[in-house]
Amino acid sequence: MKRRNFIKNTALTGVGISSTSVFSKSILNELNMTQKYPVAVATWNFQNATKMAGTMLEKGNSALDAVEKGVMVEESNLKNTTVGDGGAPDRDGNVTLDACIMSPDGNAGSVVYLKEIEHPISVARKVMEETPHVMLAGEGALQFAIQQGFKKKNLLTEEYEKAWKEWLEHKEYKPIINIENHDTIGMLCLDEKGDIAGACTTSGLSYKINGRVGDSPIIGAGLFLDNEIGGAVGTGMGEAIMKSVGSFLIVELMRQGKSPQEACEEAVMRTIKKAPNYKDFQVAYVALNKKGEIGSYCIHKGFSYAKFYKGESTDNLSDSYLDE
Template sequence: MFQLKKINMSDRRSFIKKTLLSSTLLLPGGILESCANPVQENSNEKFKPLILSTWNHGMPANDRAWEVLKETGSLIDAVEEGVKVTELDMDNLSVGLQGLPDREGIPTLDASIMKGDGSCGSVAFVRQIKHPISLARKVMDETPHVMLAGEGARQFAIAQGFPLEPEVLSPKADELYQEWKKTSLYKPIINIENHDTIGMIALGADGKLAGSCTTSGLAYKMHGRVGDSPIIGAGLYVDDGVGAATATGLGESIIRICGSFLIVELMRQGRTPQEACEEAVKRLIAKNKGIEDIQAGFIAINKDGEYGAYAVHPGFNFARHHSNGKDLIDSKSKF
């Protein structure tokens, strides 16, 4: 059976450190802040504004989101434009049309977007659309619905002026797909670009919240499979009165516990973001068999600017941007 190579964690941390040592963020007042320590423990620090997103690719996504937030003051614009960077990243095989396809060789995409007032939109099993997050935004802004799927989502995209992209695999995805077809076997492998959704959540200086989530889903999935990312309450949930959460990992495991909604509700009951993420992982482990092969992670922000993150296994990290700088943080995990 063909398998993608697991990431060597010591090599990855070395690469991250070298990368972040050269990265900078222009802060208000003209101060240039460098990021020398990407590995930190979660704390009781509070930040407003604050942007968090999942995985290494969250760093450039956050850069763009922070830039948009400074320019426009719009959180919803920031979380949309931020993850669009990842949707175009040709080196990322888990988000966008360049991502690994389903078992039929077709890339199908899922995305959702949500504001803290309850406004939300999503698309699932959509083809030939470069920016599914922008299509989800159109569902939220232009229709009475929350979710559009499949051919209906594509027809809506055409009506909204979205160009249809050629249905051709990216070179990297095609190479891996051709190798996979030699056995056509499927087994999830943790901490690889197979289910590394980007989820982004943001808190404004005014205490308002927004979030976005976009993915190409599991590699070599059954045609028609939909994961957690476009499901409001599973892959993403935002409530101005409480906080926001988003998820990454094996979508089926996250759907089974309505993971992001669960975290927000736990915060509503008084849990910190960190405590809520840890409880969600505990419940996910209890509801899923074969947990040794399942990776899932959550990030969360409450309305006061506290944050948290937790995963099933080591290897999950998240990007954090705030007024004092930016960094990439290794999440704690259950195992």
């Protein structure tokens, strides 16, 4: 009996091994179908930025390198007046830049109120990698950038200098919803290894009070990620995003089991519940989880996000919004 049982068990084990092998291949095929990465996604219709990042990802570059190079495209874009070179000045005529970056290991770097440096995102990465700090500000950030080899540059274009002088005649300060689809660029990348990184960079609100800093360089507000869960980026009225720590909230909601879409919707609802004047400003989020699933939600229609996946860059107008 023992011998027969042994032979029987051996035969069953052999079948089990064969079945497991087939089963494993089936599971792997299913996972390959459900995992949608590498992928790059960014706030607004910045397809050149996502194309740069997405192409790098497809070549095997890391998510961290991809998000940095991706947003740098817009930092150099003079037609984009809310990011980097050519950005709108504050009320005193200063172009001041804010940026932050996060790596898959949870490390982060940030710069605020940085002048005369075209690529604040690269300075933020240097802060992350070369110092024990997370954030540097103002003259200290500029000094550090120069020490790291960055060159000073006049970021105020003749066109925007003229516009600023015309603004001085009336000095009307009013946030513009959606700003013709040009606003802060926040980007998330998921590379072929399944690692996620994020970056956010801006010149802030046009004609802001000298010294104003918004949500973009604040870890947990304009950008947050957890490599076990996913990431989120915000855009719009920075003050509202800061008050709700929106990006951190979205990641924590995804940790609790919500989809990226559900998490973005909840974050926006948290804001409008606390802000009776929510119709006067825009807040929008984009989230990406570890499967490569994307969600977005905003207060007002008109928000879009760019995505690069499988060699294709697309503009995705968000049809999910609270309403006006």
